[in-house]
Amino acid sequence: MSGVLHIGLLINPLAGLGGSLALKGSDGPEVRDRIAQLPTASRQRALQRAMRALRPLAAASISVRFSCWAGDMGEFALRGLEVDFRVLGAVGTGLTSASDTREAAAQLYAAGVDLILFAGGDGTARDIFDVIGTRCPVLGIPAGVKMHSAVFAVSPEAAGELLLRLAKGGLVGVKAREVRDIDEQAFRRGEVRSRFYGEMMVPSEGHYLQHTKIGGREDPDLAIADIATWQAETMDPCCTYLIGPGSTTAAIMHELGLPNTLLGVDVVRDGIVLATDADEECLLQLLRESPDHARLVVTVIGGQGHLFGRGNQQFSPAVIRAVGLENITVVAAKSKLAGLDGRPLLVDTNDAELDQALCGYRTINTGYDDHVLYRVSTE
Secondary structure, three states: OOOOEEEEEEEOOOOOHHHHOOOOOOOOHHHHHHHHOOOHHHOOHHHHHHHHHHHHHHHHOOOEEEEEEOHHHOHHHHOOOOOEEEEEEOOOOOOOOHHHHHHHHHHHHHOOOOEEEEEEOHHHHHHHHHHHOOOOOEEEEEOOOOOOOOOEOOOHHHHHHHHHHHHOOOOEEEEEEEEEEEOHHHHHOOOOOEEEEEEEEEEEOOOOOOOOOHHHOOOHHHHHHHHHHHHHHOOOOOEEEEEOOOHHHHHHHHHHOOOOOOOOOEEEEOOEEEEOOOOHHHHHHHHHHOOOEEEEEEEOOOOOOEEEOOOOOOOOHHHHHHHOHHHEEEEOOHHHHHOOOOOOEEEOOOOHHHHHHHOEEEEEEEEOOEEEEEEEEOO
C-alpha cells in the first residue's frame, strides 16, 4: 500500500440493460438471452456511466491508482485516462455473471485497495456484499434498473466529485449503508418486495460542520466525549484492547470508569485493566495469552499528525503485527484532522515494510457512530 488513493474499479457490463427492454431488471436467464442479442454498441450503459464518474479525477490530475478486471469489467473505462492502473484478471467468453463480480471483488480486496468503486445496480451491490461485507469501503455508481440500496451516489458525477475530495485529503465521512434488492419476478408482476441483505461501509459527503456544536464549529471536548461513548459502547468483552496514550484515548478509559496512564499504554479486557503503563514486552506477553483476539486503539498527535512512532513506541512493529493491521482503531476529532490542512497522518515505526503496509486510507472514528476516511503516509 502507499499514500496514494488505491481504487478498485468493478463494472457490471449488464447493469441497466434490462431497463431499455422494459424488463425491470437485468437478472435471470431469459433476460440474459435478450441482452446477448443486443449489439455491442447497445451494451455500453454501465461503461459510459463509470467513465462519467472517473472524469473529475482525470481532469484534476490527482495522483490515484487503480486495480481492475479486464475488458468491459473495468479496463476499458480506464484506457485513455492518464492514470496508473493494473489488470488483475479476466473473465471467459460470453456474458459476465454474478460469480465473475464476486471473484473480481474478492481479488480487488486481496490486492489491498482502499475502496471498491463499482458500476451496477442492487444485484451487483448484493454480489459485492456477499464477498466484502464491511471489510472495505465501497461506492456505487448508479447504473442499474433498480437501485433500492443506499450504497450508490446520486449520480456518476457525484461519485467522481466525492472521490476527488477524498484524494485531495478532504474529510469524507464513511457510514454503514443498507444493501437491498427486490424480487424481480414479483416486480414484473407489479409487486414490490424489497429485502434487506446487510450493510456495507460507504463514503458519504463529509462536512467539517456535520456535527455542529458551539458557534457552528466542532467543540473538541464534546467530540472526544462522543468518541469515548461510542468506543465504550461497542467494545467486545472477549477482546483485549491496547489503549494508547493521549487525551482522546484517556477519555475512553474515563468512560469505562477505569484508571488511565495518560502518556502510556493500558490493556483492558471485559472492563478489567490487565496492565497499566505497559512496555513492549508486557504487551507481547498479554497478546500471547489473549484467549480470543486483540485490538489496538490509537489517536493522532495534533499538529504533527503522527499515528505511530511518536510518543507510543510501545506499539513496536512486533506488537502491531501481533495485533494485526486490520485490528487497529484510530480515534481523533475532526478538528484535529482539519488542522492538518489535508496533510496525511504519518507512520514511522522504524520498520519500512510495516510503514508501507500501514499506508493507505483508513477509517477514523471522529464522533458517536461518526467516521471519516483519511490518508496515512510515511511523509
